[in-house]
Amino acid sequence: MGPGVSLGADYTCFHSDDDQHLSAAFHDGTSVRTVAVGRQVIDRLTLYADRDRPLKNGWNVGYGLAYSYSYDRDSQVYQQNEGMQQAYDTRSKLREQRGEVYGSVSKQFGKGLAMEASLKGEYYRIADYRKWTAYPRFSLSYVPGGKHVFQLTFATDKTYPSFWQMQSSVGYIDGYSEVRQEEGLRPFTDYALNATYVYNRNYIVNLFYSFQDDCFMQLPYQSPERLTLIYQTRNLNYQSHAGVVCVVPVPVAKWLESRLEVGGLYQHVRCDDFFDLSFDRKKWVGFGNLSNSFLVGKDLLFELAARVQSPAIQGNLDLGSIMSVTAGMRWTLAKGRMSCSLYCTDLFNRSLPRCTLDYAGQYMTMDNHFYLRTVSLKLVYRLGGYKQKEVKKVDTSRFGH
Numbered sequence: 307m308g309p310g311v312s313l314g315a316d317y318t319c320f321h322s323d324d325d326q327h328l329s330a331a332f333h334d335g336t337s338v339r340t341v342a343v344g345r346q347v348i349d350r351l352t353l354y355a356d357r358d359r360p361l362k363n364g365w366n367v368g369y370g371l372a373y374s375y376s377y378d379r380d381s382q383v384y385q386q387n388e389g390m391q392q393a394y395d396t397r398s399k400l401r402e403q404r405g406e407v408y409g410s411v412s413k414q415f416g417k418g419l420a421m422e423a424s425l426k427g428e429y430y431r432i433a434d435y436r437k438w439t440a441y442p443r444f445s446l447s448y449v450p451g452g453k454h455v456f457q458l459t460f461a462t463d464k465t466y467p468s469f470w471q472m473q474s475s476v477g478y479i480d481g482y483s484e485v486r487q488e489e490g491l492r493p494f495t496d497y498a499l500n501a502t503y504v505y506n507r508n509y510i511v512n513l514f515y516s517f518q519d520d521c522f523m524q525l526p527y528q529s530p531e532r533l534t535l536i537y538q539t540r541n542l543n544y545q546s547h548a549g550v551v552c553v554v555p556v557p558v559a560k561w562l563e564s565r566l567e568v569g570g571l572y573q574h575v576r577c578d579d580f581f582d583l584s585f586d587r588k589k590w591v592g593f594g595n596l597s598n599s600f601l602v603g604k605d606l607l608f609e610l611a612a613r614v615q616s617p618a619i620q621g622n623l624d625l626g627s628i629m630s631v632t633a634g635m636r637w638t639l640a641k642g643r644m645s646c647s648l649y650c651t652d653l654f655n656r657s658l659p660r661c662t663l664d665y666a667g668q669y670m671t672m673d674n675h676f677y678l679r680t681v682s683l684k685l686v687y688r689l690g691g692y693k694q695k696e697v698k699k700v701d702t703s704r705f706g707h
């Protein structure tokens with residue numbers, strides 16, 4: 307093997323038990339009671355080979371390939387079922403394969419100009435679904451002087467549903483709401499374009515556009531056949547966002563650093579097949595964030611940050627405005643070896659929006675009263691020159707029920 311070659315293999319075995327006990331009584335005297343036992347076992351193997359190779363005149367190329375195989379065994383068995391109309395046992399096996407081949411090229415030109423481009427081809431197979439996809443990436447940066455930075459990036463990526471979302475099953479939240487999964491859910495491709503200008507390392511203007519083709523999300527639907535609210539993850543036609551973000555430092559005093567972030571975006575989501583209805587919705591959204599750092603001496607720092615966002619949309623849902631305030635302090639002592647931090651997030655418990663549904667004869671109001679405020683205290687003492695080692699985290703984002 308030549309220089310710059312990297313070979314590797316990863317194996318993950320995941321096991322999860324998920325039991326549910328539900329009982330509910332209604333005003334008409336009826337009641338429901340269910341006991342469901344869920345189990346998931348996943349084996350995943352990944353093999354990869356990469357190589358980076360410098361060429362003449364500052365060019366650098368990289369290429370490689372990867373293969374991933376996953377085997378999922380899922381089950382949900384109802385040991386007790388009283389009063390539920392739709393409750394059935396599910397047992398399934400799912401095999402997923404992904405093969406990738408990719409190449410990249412980069413170049414550092416003179417006068418602050420740099421370029422990088424890559425292309426990845428993927429073959430994806432799960433059950434009877436097979437698809438070839440190409441993922442191009444490109445970035446260009448230009449730094450004409452010490453105070454100006456220009457960046458342009460275009461990227462494509464893929465988002466995969468969890469293994470459990472691709473199985474046919476029905477789970478219950480309460481006596482009225484249920485979560486339904488059906489086979490056939492597909493991954494989607496995300497295209498993102500960003501243009502950024504940075505002045506003096508502090509002033510930032512970012513223009514962005516993203517398009518999620520065939521994206522999926524979980525949305526509610528009120529059944530016309532029975533008194534049931536169904537939550538189901540479905541593939542939509544697409545979802546897109548376009549907007550601008552500006553970051554501006556606010557000069558006040560030497561002991562106070564303030565940073566203001568304001569922006570807006572245009573949302574567009576379309577679905578031609580969601581149960582027996584369709585939707586094509588658009589919305590303008592504004593947001594702002596103000597962060598403040600108060601320095602008292604050299605060792606004591608107070609922080610206060612606030613974020614607001616105007617109403618937005620999520621599929622067929624309307625999301626209300628949100629507000630979040632965070633406050634904290636950090637005290638450093640023992641010549642920097644020891645630190646004490648105290649933080650309180652979401653002081654007014656307003657970071658979760660109110661959800662409403664008023665579309666095509668569907669009416670629902672979901673006013674969440676979850677307690678999201680948190681208080682944390684952290685004490686840290688560093689022994690000598692100790693540095694925490696970085697450990698590679700296992701990706702379990704697609705695991706679990």
